Amino acid sequence: MTDAFGMLMGGFAHVLGGGAVWHALWAVLIGIVIGALPGLTATMGVALLTTLTFGMGANVAMLVLVCVYVGAIYGGSRSAILLNIPGTPASAASTLDGFPLARQGLAGRAMGISTAGSWLGTLFGTLILALFAPSFGEFALQFGSYEMFWVAMFGIIIAGSLSGGDPLKGYIAGFLGLFVATIGQETNHAYARFAFGNGDLAGGLGLLPVLVGVFGVAEVLSAMRGPAVKAASSKIDSVIPRIRDITMYWKTILRSGALGTFIGAMPGLGEDIAAWTSYAAAKRASKEREKYGKGSIEGLMAAETGESACVPGAIIPVLTLAVPGSAPAAVLMAAMMIHGLNPGPMLAITSPEFIYQIVAMLVIADMVKLFYGLILVRPLLWILLIPRARLMPVVFVLCTVGAFAITSRLFDIWVMLGAGLVGFILRELRFPMAPLVLGIVLGDLLDKNLLRGLVLSGGDLTPFFTRPISMGLCVLTLAAAAWSIPGVTGLFRRRAAATP
Amino acid sequence: MSAPAQEADSPFDGGKAPASPRADLVTAAVLFALGVAIILQAWQMPRFVEQSGTGLTAPGIVPGFYGAMIASLAGVLGLRAVRRGGWAVRAQRGPATGDGRQLLMAAVLGVAYAGVLVGRVPFWLASALFVFAFTAAFEWNQGPDRRARRIIEAALIGLGTGLAVTLVFEKLFLLRLP
Numbered sequence: 001m002t003d004a005f006g007m008l009m010g011g012f013a014h015v016l017g018g019g020a021v022w023h024a025l026w027a028v029l030i031g032i033v034i035g036a037l038p039g040l041t042a043t044m045g046v047a048l049l050t051t052l053t054f055g056m057g058a059n060v061a062m063l064v065l066v067c068v069y070v071g072a073i074y075g076g077s078r079s080a081i082l083l084n085i086p087g088t089p090a091s092a093a094s095t096l097d098g099f100p101l102a103r104q105g106l107a108g109r110a111m112g113i114s115t116a117g118s119w120l121g122t123l124f125g126t127l128i129l130a131l132f133a134p135s136f137g138e139f140a141l142q143f144g145s146y147e148m149f150w151v152a153m154f155g156i157i158i159a160g161s162l163s164g165g166d167p168l169k170g171y172i173a174g175f176l177g178l179f180v181a182t183i184g185q186e187t188n189h190a191y192a193r194f195a196f197g198n199g200d201l202a203g204g205l206g207l208l209p210v211l212v213g214v215f216g217v218a219e220v221l222s223a224m225r226g227p228a229v230k231a232a233s234s235k236i237d238s239v240i241p242r243i244r245d246i247t248m249y250w251k252t253i254l255r256s257g258a259l260g261t262f263i264g265a266m267p268g269l270g271e272d273i274a275a276w277t278s279y280a281a282a283k284r285a286s287k288e289r290e291k292y293g294k295g296s297i298e299g300l301m302a303a304e305t306g307e308s309a310c311v312p313g314a315i316i317p318v319l320t321l322a323v324p325g326s327a328p329a330a331v332l333m334a335a336m337m338i339h340g341l342n343p344g345p346m347l348a349i350t351s352p353e354f355i356y357q358i359v360a361m362l363v364i365a366d367m368v369k370l371f372y373g374l375i376l377v378r379p380l381l382w383i384l385l386i387p388r389a390r391l392m393p394v395v396f397v398l399c400t401v402g403a404f405a406i407t408s409r410l411f412d413i414w415v416m417l418g419a420g421l422v423g424f425i426l427r428e429l430r431f432p433m434a435p436l437v438l439g440i441v442l443g444d445l446l447d448k449n450l451l452r453g454l455v456l457s458g459g460d461l462t463p464f465f466t467r468p469i470s471m472g473l474c475v476l477t478l479a480a481a482a483w484s485i486p487g488v489t490g491l492f493r494r495r496a497a498a499t500p
Numbered sequence: 501m502s503a504p505a506q507e508a509d510s511p512f513d514g515g516k517a518p519a520s521p522r523a524d525l526v527t528a529a530v531l532f533a534l535g536v537a538i539i540l541q542a543w544q545m546p547r548f549v550e551q552s553g554t555g556l557t558a559p560g561i562v563p564g565f566y567g568a569m570i571a572s573l574a575g576v577l578g579l580r581a582v583r584r585g586g587w588a589v590r591a592q593r594g595p596a597t598g599d600g601r602q603l604l605m606a607a608v609l610g611v612a613y614a615g616v617l618v619g620r621v622p623f624w625l626a627s628a629l630f631v632f633a634f635t636a637a638f639e640w641n642q643g644p645d646r647r648a649r650r651i652i653e654a655a656l657i658g659l660g661t662g663l664a665v666t667l668v669f670e671k672l673f674l675l676r677l678p
Contacts (some may be wrong), residue, residue, distance in 0.1 A: 055674050090659040166518070166579070172573045173532060179538060179566045189548050194541060217610065224606040224638070225599050389638035390654075392606075393631040394661050400614050400627075401665060407674045410619045413678065415616050421607070429527050430519045447562045454556040 011356030027064040028368040031071020034438055036079050036087045037065030041329040042072035044215040051402040058339040063361045065335050077114040090107035090271030091278045093303035098191025100295035108239045115373030116241035117304030124257030125312030126362040133355050137320040137348035145466050150473035152446035155323050156385040157480045159435040174435035181443020200411040207334045209403040209412040210419040215401035220392045239377050249298050252282045253305050260306035264313020268438040270326030271307040277304025292425050312362050316342050330441040333403025351355035451487050521586030528578030535571025548604040609634050624662035632658030
């Protein structure tokens with residue numbers, strides 16, 4: 001306990017040195033603006049800002065990216081409340097009560113609730129991360145190739161099941177992502193798979209160009225296709241959060257914080273699922289259900305707390321298993337690898353202090369977010385009204401820079417374009433993007449561990465199913481897959497209904 | 501205050517309107533073909549039996565597994581689409597919508613910029629031209645009122661973007677630009 005406290009203090013001291021506050025100030029601001037602008041998401045923001053961090057030290061780079069992530073998830077609520085358009089998918093649940101509050105002339109109060117809920121949510125999730133990530137990391141040291149294979153499979157299946165409307169399409173997207181990750185030289189024999197004699201393809205498809213394409217280019221195309229955003233209200237009341245709004249709904253805040261963190265820690269689910277689940281749970285337990293959808297303070301608080309608690313939650317599996325809990329966390333994990341940090345079970349041995357440094361970064365980002373939440377209202381309203389015909393080409397230019405910068409190959413720009421067009425088509429066909437991203441990120445992990453496991457067992461598949469942790473993960477994976485079969489869920493519902 | 505512009509979609513409600521069975525059927529056919537192609541390619545990869553002794557490190561095992569999963573799941577998607585009437589319902593082809601034209605314009609401009617201009621002309625100039633063309637093209641239909649002003653603004657935004665991006669990334673963050 002003393003050790004943990006010492007490392008936490010050390011984490012703060014380490015992070016706060018070297019102009020951390022300045023970096024946190026500009027990075028959270030960029031995150032909020034990215035999150036607030038419809039069409040720009042947290043994933044895109046973290047991917048684009050990763051480019052900017054190449055020249056920075058690993059510590060500063062992580063602080064910047066964590067700040068962008070925290071800021072973007074919060075920023076989405078601005079446009080959700082003022083425009084009825086979620087700035088990021090995570091803020092969709094906030095439109096249900098945020099916008100009705102704004103229509104009642106309570107836009108400022110709604111933003112105050114959003115700020116308080118988001119601040120407390122991130123703080124709650126960070127506390128859980130600080131308490132459980134180190135011990136879970138030590139537990140994860142028992143995971144061998146067989147277990148890591150199932151962790152990756154579980155991530156793909158759970159993301160496929162829950163991240164979109166159609167689990168079947170979710171699974172297909174996940175396996176497409178896994179396939180994309182196999183392109184290029186594999187590790188055992190340096191054989192170039194699916195390269196067709198092309199030197200660039202033999203080097204593999206860069207993670208960042210693909211992610212920038214799927215989340216940047218595809219979103220630019222989607223934004224230019226949809227209807228233009230109309231002007232919002234320019235009258236805003238006080239944005240200072242009211243203590244009574246917090247004390248009155250403390251149970252909702254705790255429940256949403258716990259749910260958001262838990263969902264964040266599940267591979268590939270992400271902030272939108274966390275927000276909706278928290279909202280639904282709050283509505284079910286509420287004494288004022290009739291207000292939901294018409295401007296419920298409790299509903300808005302639940303959605304905001306849930307989505308923001310999900311951010312630290314999604315970082316827990318990144319640090320302990322090298323498996324991202326959400327799409328932005330996947331990009332954050334890629335950035336960690338780019339900067340030479342090796343997230344995963346070994347982190348608890350090689351640099352346990354890094355977990356506490358991330359805790360410190362999250363707390364700093366959360367405090368800066370609170371600061372901006374109180375002062376940054378009117379300037380953000382102006383930014384929200386920038387016409388998309390002027391904003392989107394600039395975003396496209398930044399995407400191009402982001403795809404090129406990591407390896408300085410023009411090929412990566414083509415990869416970005418291709419990934420963007422394919423990503424757009426898949427979206428139009430209602431394929432969820434989270435399993436696709438998770439597949440691309442987890443592809444290497446799954447590939448290596450499946451082959452390593454087969455080699456270790458001499459081709460025997462039984463250890464994948466008989467080792468205790470492996471068996472548990474296998475059962476979880478199969479249960480997650482079975483849950484998405486309509487007949488199975490129907491059976492459970494009928495049984496539940498039949499139970500007196 | 502504006503009217504609600506867009507309803508929030510809960511992922512648990514099935515998201516947006518589902519794709520048509522016809523679209524699902526075509527998608528399934530394309531994905532099935534992709535899955536089979538992956539399996540065939542994986543099968544043709546060397547096994548490296550002599551090096552590994554067992555052949556268990558063959559590069560084709562993992563992609564072959566993914567190909568099989570993609571083909572199987574595409575098969576299920578196709579069967580589901582057929583059951584929902586994807587085979588019988590003919591896709592209705594209407595005239596190109598405004599949305600479709602805007603999408604095509606954005607895609608063509610994006611490919612022309614990233615695929616043609618970048619790498620051939622200085623990055624700042626390519627970016628300035630792209631931002632100008634994109635903004636001017638999308639704001640052209642806003643009517644003749646103040647059109648000249650909008651075009652001048654588009655040119656200024658383009659120039660500003662080209663110069664600012666070059667300065668920030670190349671001079672401040674010391675990154676190479678295409």
